[in-house]
Amino acid sequence: MTQSAPLAITMGDASGIGPEIVAKTLAKAGEGTVVFGSYVVLENIVHRLGLELTVRRIAGPEEARSEPRSIEVVEATQIIAPPPLGSVSAISGQASFDAIVAAVAAAKAGKVSGIVTAPINKEAMASAGIRYPGHTEILADYGGAKRVAMMLANDDIRTVLVTIHTSLRKAIDQADFDAQMSAIRLANEGGKALGIAAPRIAVAGLNPHAGEGGLFGDEEIQIIRPAIEAARAEGIDASGPWPGDTVYMQARKGRFDVVVAQYHDQGLIPVKYLGLEKGVNITLGLPFVRTSPDHGTAFDIAGRGIAHTGSLETALAYARRLVATQIKTKEGVV
Incomplete structure (x- = not known):
């Protein structure tokens, strides 16, 4: 058995460094991934940073082609124009929440093998009327985990x-x-x-x-x-x-x-x-793999092209490792 379903990567807060580090990470190693978020936001950041990447809108993970130097985006939220960078935005807060919820639904349905989440901003979500203190609580609630x-x-x-x-x-x-x-x-x-x-x-x-x-x-x-x-x-x-x-x-x-x-x-x-x-954050107790980078939205450097991708790359590597371990366990290898 091999990993057939792609990994989901959520876009994070559209006003922070999330879209940037997602795009730059997938420019290096994007095969086997789909992004849940906004095509408009991802296309804008790729153009802004001058990255040689193709951004393609897909209806669901099952349409992913997993082609090199491409970002395949499942439209999980409605954004007409990219929100302002570097500040708290209710639009960005809502969009980040929408992406998480959509990715969780896909994971529970077996359409993605796991989730890697880019940073969100709690104040932005609160300004959109979303009362969760962080990723972990959203994932537990929508993922159906007791603890x-x-x-x-x-x-x-x-x-x-x-x-x-x-x-x-x-x-x-x-x-x-x-x-x-x-x-x-x-x-x-x-x-x-x-x-x-x-x-x-x-x-x-x-x-x-x-x-x-x-x-x-x-x-x-x-x-x-x-x-x-x-x-x-x-x-x-x-x-x-x-x-x-x-x-x-x-x-x-x-x-x-x-x-x-x-x-x-x-x-x-x-x-x-x-x-x-x-550093990488792994959520234990969920019915699916979830990892994330161990840093925030960094509004002060959003859109400047200088955000480091190391933690997101590590989170992606950990997710692949955890998924591979799950597959081996099901086959009786370990």
């Missing part, structure tokens, strides 16, 4: 978040036993999906020094350690809770395969510090 988790990965470390887009105050309340178990299980599944037979999962503590035996908080004793023990009883190689300020150094040295972080910044700062150009 999802973000895995951020680069060449050195991988991390899965217990809580995602919420205030730190709320994150502490949400990091309960069930959330711990879900994150540890998804971290284990994510590691296996990346080809690690028995992932070593390190669970970070919530408090400084992982609570220092209860001196700085008892969440580690009351919640996190029992979840680790329960996960180990299920056969998962989980350990901890480890101090959040040193666990990533240990993972980078090869001691752990995946670190479970308790809240957004605890997990994302180490990954992003090592370089946005190689």
